[in-house]
Amino acid sequence: RFLDDGRIELDSNAVERTIRPIALNRKNALFAGHDAGAQNWAVIASLIETCKLNGIEPHGYLSGVLKAIAGGHKQTDINQLLPWNYVNPV
Template identity: 70%
Template sequence: GRNTDASDNGLRLRRRHGQNERGIALNRKNALFAGHDAGAENWATIASLVETCKLNAVDPLAYLTATLSAVVNGHKQSRVEELLPWNCLAR
């Protein structure tokens, strides 16, 4: 069939895995208010980090606090893999 929505008035995006889950749907809805393309991209990055933390049983606030503190305190860019959410538990 055609790529339209139920009212037949426009293109419909293909479904992605998990796109209708409540947490992701709320983030997508809130991202509409980012105000600028760069803001929307930054929002998407943070939302992705938060969801990745949740999937890896890492507290998002603790992760972001520790990671941003490490960056501010001079964490070497060559060791960025140490800052990934799934490596957070090892710290």
């Protein structure tokens, strides 16, 4: 693509810098002490970093999602709770 459009950069450093915290948190989860704990930590860390990438405040997001689930949010509509689709019901 960069050959056709001179505005596109040749490297992916900007993207790599953006996703680095996600990768580091997943790697740190290896030292959580237990496989299940590490998997849970990696999921939470990924959600937090994905919130940041989508301009969503992570604490408010996690709080809202947990309230929605506890309030009976349908499993078939789980895509609505993903960070890039999430709309905080005020």
